[in-house]
Structures are given as C-alpha cells and as structure tokens.
Amino acid sequence: MRVMGVDPGLTRCGLSVIESGRGRQVIALDVDVVRTPSDEPLQKRLLAISDTVEHWMDTHRPDVIAIERVFANNNANTAMGTAQAGGVIALAAARRDIDVHFHTPSEVKAAVTGNGRADKAQVTTMITRILALQQKPTPADAADALALAICHCWRAPMIARMAAAEAQAAAARRQYAAKLKAAR
Amino acid sequence: MRVMGVDPGLTRCGLSVIESGRGRQVIALDVDVVRTPSDEPLQKRLLAISDTVEHWMDTHRPDVIAIERVFANNNANTAMGTAQAGGVIALAAARRDIDVHFHTPSEVKAAVTGNGRADKAQVTTMITRILALQQKPTPADAADALALAICHCWRAPMIARMAAAEAQAAAARRQYAAKLKAAR
Numbered sequence: 001m002r003v004m005g006v007d008p009g010l011t012r013c014g015l016s017v018i019e020s021g022r023g024r025q026v027i028a029l030d031v032d033v034v035r036t037p038s039d040e041p042l043q044k045r046l047l048a049i050s051d052t053v054e055h056w057m058d059t060h061r062p063d064v065i066a067i068e069r070v071f072a073n074n075n076a077n078t079a080m081g082t083a084q085a086g087g088v089i090a091l092a093a094a095r096r097d098i099d100v101h102f103h104t105p106s107e108v109k110a111a112v113t114g115n116g117r118a119d120k121a122q123v124t125t126m127i128t129r130i131l132a133l134q135q136k137p138t139p140a141d142a143a144d145a146l147a148l149a150i151c152h153c154w155r156a157p158m159i160a161r162m163a164a165a166e167a168q169a170a171a172a173r174r175q176y177a178a179k180l181k182a183a184r
Numbered sequence: 185m186r187v188m189g190v191d192p193g194l195t196r197c198g199l200s201v202i203e204s205g206r207g208r209q210v211i212a213l214d215v216d217v218v219r220t221p222s223d224e225p226l227q228k229r230l231l232a233i234s235d236t237v238e239h240w241m242d243t244h245r246p247d248v249i250a251i252e253r254v255f256a257n258n259n260a261n262t263a264m265g266t267a268q269a270g271g272v273i274a275l276a277a278a279r280r281d282i283d284v285h286f287h288t289p290s291e292v293k294a295a296v297t298g299n300g301r302a303d304k305a306q307v308t309t310m311i312t313r314i315l316a317l318q319q320k321p322t323p324a325d326a327a328d329a330l331a332l333a334i335c336h337c338w339r340a341p342m343i344a345r346m347a348a349a350e351a352q353a354a355a356a357r358r359q360y361a362a363k364l365k366a367a368r
Contacts, residue, residue, distance in 0.1 A: 042286075043278035050275055072260035079256055080267045087268030088275045091234055094227035102226075 001156065002029075004062035005149030006053070007141045008070070008086035009078075010036055010045050014145030015053065017060045018131075020153035028131045030060065031142050042084070050088045057096055065093045066152035068144065069102035101159065103151050108144070111151035123147050185340065186213075188246035189333030190237070191325045192254065192270035193262075194220055194229050198329030199237065201244045202315075204337035212315045214244065215326050226268070234272045241280055249277045250336035252328065253286035285343065287335050292328070295335035307331050 007014035013036075017029040034052045036045035057065075067086050072079040093100045106116035113126045124143040128136050130150060137143045191198035197220075201213040218236045220229035241249075251270055256263040277284045290300035297310045308327040312320045314334060321327045 041284065043274040043284040046271055046275045047278035070264060072256035072263055076256035080254060080263070083264045083267035084271030084274070087230055087271035090227040090268070091230045091272045091275070094231035100225065100227040 001064065001153065002060065002062045003149040003152045003156075004056065004060060004065045005145040005147070005152065006065060006067045006086075006089050007144035007148060008067060008082050008089055009141060010042075010049070010081040010085050011038060012139065012141045013049050013053075013085055013089075014139075014141030014143075015056055016142070016145035016149045017056070017062060018146065018149035018153060020156075024154060026131060026150050026153050028133065028146060030056075031137055031146055033139060033141050033145075042081075046084060046088050049085050050092055053089050054092050057092060057098065062098060064099040064101060064152065064156075065089065066101050066103055066148045068108065068148055069104045071104075101152055103148060103155070107155070108147050108151040111154050112147045185248065185337065186244065186246045187333040187336045187340075188240065188244060188249050189329040189331070189336065190249060190251045190270075190273050191328035191332060192251060192266050192273055193325060194226075194233070194265040194269050195222060196323065196325045197233050197237075197269055197273075198323075198325030198327075199240055200326070200329035200333045201240070201246060202330065202333035202337060204340075208338060210315060210334050210337050212317065212330060214240075215321055215330055217323060217325050217329075226265075230268060230272050233269050234276055237273050238276050241276060241282065246282060248283040248285060248336065248340075249273065250332045251284060251286050252292065252332055253288045255288075285336055287332060287339070291339070292331050292335040295338050296331045 001020045003018050003020065005016040005018065013034040015034060016031040019027045019029055021027065034049055036048045067089060070079055070082045070086060090100050109118040109123060110116040112130065113122050120140050124136050124140070127143050127146050127150070131146065137146055185204045187202050187204065189200040189202065197218040199218060200215040203211045203213055205211065218233055220232045251273060254263055254266045254270060274284050293302040293307060294300035296314070297306050304324050308320050311327050311330045311334070315330065321330055
C-alpha cells in the first residue's frame with residue numbers, strides 16, 4: 001500500500017509518500033515541505049499548495065491520503081489556515097477518487113513512539129529509526145508528514161476491521177428491519 | 185460589478201450573485217443553498233461544494249467572490265468544516281483568477297443594517313427591502329450569502345481606496361530607500 005502523508009499548513013505544508021510492505025515494514029519514497037509566503041493572498045497560497053499536492057498525487061499515485069486532523073484548541077487563526085489547506089488537499093484526493101483518512105496528532109504520536117504525548121524530538125528520532133534514514137528529517141513538518149503516513153500504514157488493518165464490522169452491523173440492522181416488516 | 189457572495193459551510197453553503205449599479209443600487213441575480221449529507225466522507229462533501237461553486241463561477245462569471253471570514257470562537261468543530269469549505273471555494277476562485285475578499289459577520293451586518301450586532305431576522309428584513317424581493321430569502325444561509333455580496337458591493341470603493349493608499353505608501357517607502365542608498 002502506498003500512503004501519502006500530509007501535515008497541512010499554509011506557511012509550511014509537510015508532504016511524504018511511504019510504501020508499506022509485510023508486517024510493519026515501511027519504506028520512505030519521498031518527503032518535502034511546501035512553503036507559501038504569508039504576504040500572498042490566501043487564495044493564491046491555497047492554489048500553490050493544491051498545485052503541488054496534485055502534482056505529488058499524479059506522480060506518486062498513492063492509494064490513500066493520511067491528513068492530520070486539526071483542532072481549534074491552540075491558535076485559532078493558524079487552525080483556520082490549516083483547515084483551509086487540509087480542505088483543498090482532501091478535495092484534490094476526492095477528484096482522483098483517492099481515499100482520505102484523518103488521524104489526530106496523538107494517534108500519530110502513539111503509533112510511532114508508543115506515547116500519545118511524545119514531543120517533536122521523540123517523534124523525529126523514531127521516524128529516523130523506523131525508516132532507517134541517513135539523517136533526521138527537517139523541518140518538523142516533514143517529520144510529521146512521514147509520521148502520519150507510517151501511522152496510517154500501521155492503523156490500516158484496524159481501520160479496515162472496524163469498517164468491516166460496521167458494514168456487518170448495518171447489514172444485520174437492515175435484515176432485522178426487513179424481518180420486522182415481513183412479520184407485520 | 186458582479187459579486188458572488190458565499191456563506192461557507194459543509195451542511196449548508198449559501199451562494200448568491202448580485203450586480204451593483206450606480207451608487208448603492210444592487211440587483212439579485214441568483215441565490216441558492218448547497219447541502220451535503222453529514223454522513224458522507226468529508227472529501228466527498230467538499231467535492232460536491234466545489235463542483236457547484238465552480239459551476240456558478242463559470243455560469244455567472246463574477247468579478248469578485250465575497251466570502252464570510254470564519255472565526256473559531258463558537259463551535260470549533262463546525263468552524264473547521266466551514267474553513268475547509270471556504271478553502272475550496274477560494275481555491276476555485278484562484279484557478280479562475282477571480283479576486284477574493286473576506287468580510288467578517290459584523291462587517292456584513294453593519295453594512296446591511298447599520299448595526300454590527302444585528303440579529304438574523306433584521307439582516308433578512310433589510311436584505312428583502314434592499315433587493316426589493318417578493319419574499320424573504322430562506323434559509324438564513326441564503327440571506328447571509330446575499331448580505332455578503334451587498335456588503336462587498338458597498339465596501340468595494342473603500343477597499344479600493346485603501347489598496348491605492350497602501351500602494352502609494354509602499355512606493356514612497358521604496359523611493360525613500362533608494363534616496364538613502366544614493367546619498368551614502
């Protein structure tokens with residue numbers, strides 16, 4: 001499975017592509033950070049991000065996009081820009097019929113370090129080790145994009161099982177409703 | 185000037201097109217609300233909104249898009265969805281080289297009712313009167329989209345004057361810097 005990880009942002013948007021193999025085997029194929037100048041109008045910044053992300057999707061042809069789920073806890077203004085960037089990235093995926101999954105920062109940290117409250121340095125260290133990289137990925141947004149893609153690779157079997165269980169439950173509900181209707 | 189007003193949202197996204205004439209004259213050309221089901225994946229909802237908005241842009245060919253500026257004050261989760269929807273709309277405008285302006289809810293209310301803290305009923309009443317509509321626009325998102333477009337029409341001369349003043353100031357700064365350099 002080929003996963004594109006995205007740490008969305010207007011000023012810096014982290015992008016990565018990872019290929020998962022057997023078990024927990026993961027191989028980094030690409031990683032980069034898109035930057036857009038803060039004095040540009042918002043719509044131009046979103047266009048620059050969208051163009052780069054679309055180019056990545058068309059070049060790497062990922063099976064799924066893993067995007068960081070944004071919360072408005074900390075800096076509300078930054079969160080808005082991050083959400084807008086995430087929106088155009090999800091849109092680019094939908095246009096290509098590529099599946100999109102959102103993971104929270106603590107899900108990502110937990111998947112990669114075993115601790116949902118790990119700091120940036122710990123995440124970077126673990127990413128470097130897991131992917132057997134020659135050097136630590138910088139800036140933090142690049143490391144985060146790699147962590148997101150790894151997180152998705154490792155959570156994918158569980159996500160698939162949950163989706164299957166939900167589909168089964170929905171089918172059972174439909175069957176039960178049909179029986180009830182027939183019994184009336 | 186033809187202005188498209190957008191009250192962004194995932195569940196309901198208000199769209200309007202207004203043409204401004206002499207002075208404060210404004211004519212409503214179209215208004216509608218795009219709805220997307222909340223049980224659809226986010227990326228599909230964004231795609232549905234983007235497709236409709238792009239169709240409106242290509243049909244009505246607005247000169248400018250006026251979008252409501254979202255704040256994360258109230259409901260943070262809703263605000264995130266609203267920001268994502270706003271992002272894909274701004275992107276659609278950027279792809280067509282259409283200018284985008286954001287107006288805050290209180291700027292819109294102040295422009296339309298004279299009171300930045302007017303309630304929804306007051307805004308709807310004033311919109312109906314200003315546009316000489318046969319009936320009140322519903323739902324509120326439709327009225328808001330019309331209010332946004334009117335707000336932009338009426339604020340546009342002031343926005344243009346501010347942009348001109350800023351450009352003049354920047355030119356003066358550059359001239360002064362060049363003089364300083366020459367004097368050294």
